[in-house]
Amino acid sequence: MIIVIDFGSQFNQLIARRVRENNVYCQVEPANIHLDKLKELAPTGIILSGGPSSIYEENSPTIDAGIFELGVPILGICYGMHYMVHTLGGTIKQASKKEYGFAELRINPGNPLFKEMDDSFQCWMSHGDSAKALPQGFEITAQTDNTPIAAIADYARKLFGLQFHPEVEHSINGAAMIRHFLFDVCGCQQNWTMKSFSEGAIAQIKDAVGDKKVIMGLSGGVDSSVAATLIHKAVGKNLHCIFVDNGLLRLNEKEQLEVSLRANLNMNIKFVDAQEKFLTALAGVTDPEKKRKIIGKLFIDVFEAEAKKVDGAQFLGQGTLYPDIIESKSAFGGPTSVIKSHHNVGGLPEQMNLKLIEPLQLLFKDEVRKLGLELGINEDLVWRQPFPGPGLAIRILGEITKDRLDILRRADDILIQEIKQAGLYRKLWQSFTVLLPVKSVGVMGDKRTFANCVAIRAVTSNDAMTADWAKLPHDLLGKISNRIINEVDKVNRVVFDITSKPPGTIEWE
Numbered sequence: 297m298i299i300v301i302d303f304g305s306q307f308n309q310l311i312a313r314r315v316r317e318n319n320v321y322c323q324v325e326p327a328n329i330h331l332d333k334l335k336e337l338a339p340t341g342i343i344l345s346g347g348p349s350s351i352y353e354e355n356s357p358t359i360d361a362g363i364f365e366l367g368v369p370i371l372g373i374c375y376g377m378h379y380m381v382h383t384l385g386g387t388i389k390q391a392s393k394k395e396y397g398f399a400e401l402r403i404n405p406g407n408p409l410f411k412e413m414d415d416s417f418q419c420w421m422s423h424g425d426s427a428k429a430l431p432q433g434f435e436i437t438a439q440t441d442n443t444p445i446a447a448i449a450d451y452a453r454k455l456f457g458l459q460f461h462p463e464v465e466h467s468i469n470g471a472a473m474i475r476h477f478l479f480d481v482c483g484c485q486q487n488w489t490m491k492s493f494s495e496g497a498i499a500q501i502k503d504a505v506g507d508k509k510v511i512m513g514l515s516g517g518v519d520s521s522v523a524a525t526l527i528h529k530a531v532g533k534n535l536h537c538i539f540v541d542n543g544l545l546r547l548n549e550k551e552q553l554e555v556s557l558r559a560n561l562n563m564n565i566k567f568v569d570a571q572e573k574f575l576t577a578l579a580g581v582t583d584p585e586k587k588r589k590i591i592g593k594l595f596i597d598v599f600e601a602e603a604k605k606v607d608g609a610q611f612l613g614q615g616t617l618y619p620d621i622i623e624s625k626s627a628f629g630g631p632t633s634v635i636k637s638h639h640n641v642g643g644l645p646e647q648m649n650l651k652l653i654e655p656l657q658l659l660f661k662d663e664v665r666k667l668g669l670e671l672g673i674n675e676d677l678v679w680r681q682p683f684p685g686p687g688l689a690i691r692i693l694g695e696i697t698k699d700r701l702d703i704l705r706r707a708d709d710i711l712i713q714e715i716k717q718a719g720l721y722r723k724l725w726q727s728f729t730v731l732l733p734v735k736s737v738g739v740m741g742d743k744r745t746f747a748n749c750v751a752i753r754a755v756t757s758n759d760a761m762t763a764d765w766a767k768l769p770h771d772l773l774g775k776i777s778n779r780i781i782n783e784v785d786k787v788n789r790v791v792f793d794i795t796s797k798p799p800g801t802i803e804w805e
Contacts, residue, residue, distance in 0.1 A: 303347035319486035327357040341482035344376025369454035377457030384431035407437040420466035501530035512613030519615030543571030544687030584805035612650040690805035694733030725757035738788030747788035763797040
């Protein structure tokens, strides 16, 4: 195991991902982790992250200095290097010239992190402070024009520091430096695989749950489906899944989920038909926020009513991912446990008094997909694009009716068919259609029409925080438009959304 100590860096998740890409397990812990807890985790190596603070600022993050006496290799990155230098007796000062962006790194021979690399190459800097004097035992192993001490090493104690950020793609050889730290310095083994993870997770769930019952809400999305499958393999029929059909799903969505999870994996799923309840509650509502609130509250009501029918349930399963957990453990925060008391998670009522099981809370999205394939889940479900909680309600601008839902479902199905046929589905973060609250004049079969307008939305993104509109081929757009207009009643116009995020959002509502 490699432990990343979070000093507040925006790149913590990226550091963990870079480690895991080498099939080495890694987890992020807050800087206030107790030294005894760190010893208990028994890491093979430790990485001290960067951060926005200056080492001399009041309340800047620190960790127990005993970390340097554990005999474990340590790599300090940016602020992490500053903390190492400062704590062990060196000097950090504000740099005469701040350094942000690209810099040419010149390396000195001997540092195993730079093994088999050119004498100079590009790195990515982001710092206002720099090391001015090193603690005893350290030597300078790299420099830039602006930063005389850009990398350091104490070979005897296996302590290393990098002023730049090797985890970002802009640092040439950065991934190789992390790889050298893992294998040449720490002696890690490449045993972090989805097979080993699933075996360990199943054993842990079995031990925690025993013969008790677990309830879980299924959305049909990747995260909840994979989490449910993992829990199912641990407790079998003691997992009671609840799928609420709110009438806002895509074409044949419930049927596809039923085949993928219940039929193929023999999972215990209760399908609740609540379409009429949702459509009645949404009748005449056009405000996006009101739609969301109505859908959220009604889902809770329906889910809670069904959950109470499961006699003796003591656990609630949830598909929380590692980025959510990391965000809850800031540089000044505290750790969360694997199984914890349920406290209004996802808006569910506190009086349900359930303990929460989050089997995916150590995984990133790409790892969840790999795990899903390892568990035998249908590939189409594993690679499904994100779908909003309120469903098609926020892709229908204006009033939601059964007729308008049917129009959007058919248009959306055609879009997805063609995107997949073109081999673009996995390359896009999301691709979907939106039914606009306008009608326009058209001509079809020599007759005047006055019908609906459908918008196509397709974006590329890594994390949905920012997104760019996808440059779909014109002939593909033409084919999609032609099919929608010819195959979907009451549509005579198709438009393409070319707005990035920001300024727009991915969804229209």
